[in-house]
Amino acid sequence: MPLLLLKVNRLSAVFWDVDGTLADTEMDGHRPAFNMAFKELDLPFIWDEALYNKLLAIPGGLRRVKLHAEACGVTLTQDQLHQVRDRKRLYYLERVRQGHVQLRPGVRRLLQELHHAGVQQWIVTSSGSASVMALLEQIQKQIPSFDGVVTSDDVASGKPAPDGYLLALKRSGANSAASLALEDSAAGLSAASAADLRCLLTPSxxxxxxxxxxxxxxxxxxxxxxxxxxxxxxxxxxxxxEGSVTLKYLETLL
Known part of the structure; x- marks a missing residue:
């Protein structure tokens, strides 16, 4: 019986969200990038921190733009939305490469601890592949490599739908009962819960x-x-x- 208990409580995989969980990408990365895209495309929007904070309740950047525009009485065509997406992506990548986006406290430490313990670590995000890969390229010297990445490009529906987590579980071969999700948002928590994953939140x-x-x-x-x-x-x-989230602590949450 004790051996069975030890096996059940051993953490096998951790699934990391990116924006707001792995790194502070939103306020100093995505928000100004959106504003630069709006200005370039002559769109009448400026997202300050207070407004962007409210808009973050809407999962997905393009959906955020569409619904905000409609609330302002502006109907954007699909072509305009794609232009916003493409220009914003370029500005965001530029800001990442300039070092404006930083890892959140404790992330580097926990990534290294889990890596040394042989725990699988995956990224599961509603961001697009280009944004995620740009961030990983910038921070790759600071952290261990991830075992896999699931982005919005890999699934039909982003968070709060569980699609990303379900795909990560399938690809990793991990048991949901021996795995955890690390998230920062209500949408992320809903997605993890719908995939039968326990979730630790570190809200921004x-x-x-x-x-x-x-x-x-x-x-x-x-x-x-x-x-x-x-x-x-x-x-x-x-x-x-300890005042720090560690492998030992994560295993108590299973």
Whole structure:
């Protein structure tokens, strides 16, 4: 019986979201890139931080643009939406390469710990492949390689649909009961839960207050993963003495 318990509690795979979880991509990466695309294409939109914070409740950048435009009384054609997507992508890649996008606290430490322990690590994101690969290219010297990547280009529906997680589980061969998702948003939490994955939330500072009380489905909610000298704050779930999310802590959430 003790051997069975040990086997059940051993973590086999961690699935990482990207935007807002792995790195602070939204406010200093995607938002200004959208604004530059809007300006270039003569569209009457400027997304400041307060507005963008509200718009982040809409999963998917292109859908975010479409619904915001409609709310402003502007109907964008499919061609215009594709132009926004293409120009925004170029501006975002430029900002990533210029170093505007940084890893969140504790990410590098936990990635390395899980890698050394032989835990599979996958990216599961609603972002497109080009944006994800640009970020990985920029940070590849800081972190171990991922075992696989699932982006919006690989599935029919992005988060909150579970498609990305279900595909990652299939490709990795991991058991959902021995795996965890790391997310920062309600949409990500819904996607993970629908794929029968336990989920640890590290909401970004701009939506931490919302998820502090709305993360009931989450196994735990922290403000970040924690680093030496920079302990994390627990919002809900099991605590840990170290003030940092570790492999040992993740296994207690299974």
């Amino acid at each position: 500072s701009w939506d931490a207050a919302t998820l502090r009380d709305a993360g009931g489905e989450a196994a735990a909610v922290w403000d970040h993963l924690g680093d030496p000298g920079h302990p994390a704050t627990l919002f809900s779930g099991a605590s840990c003495q």
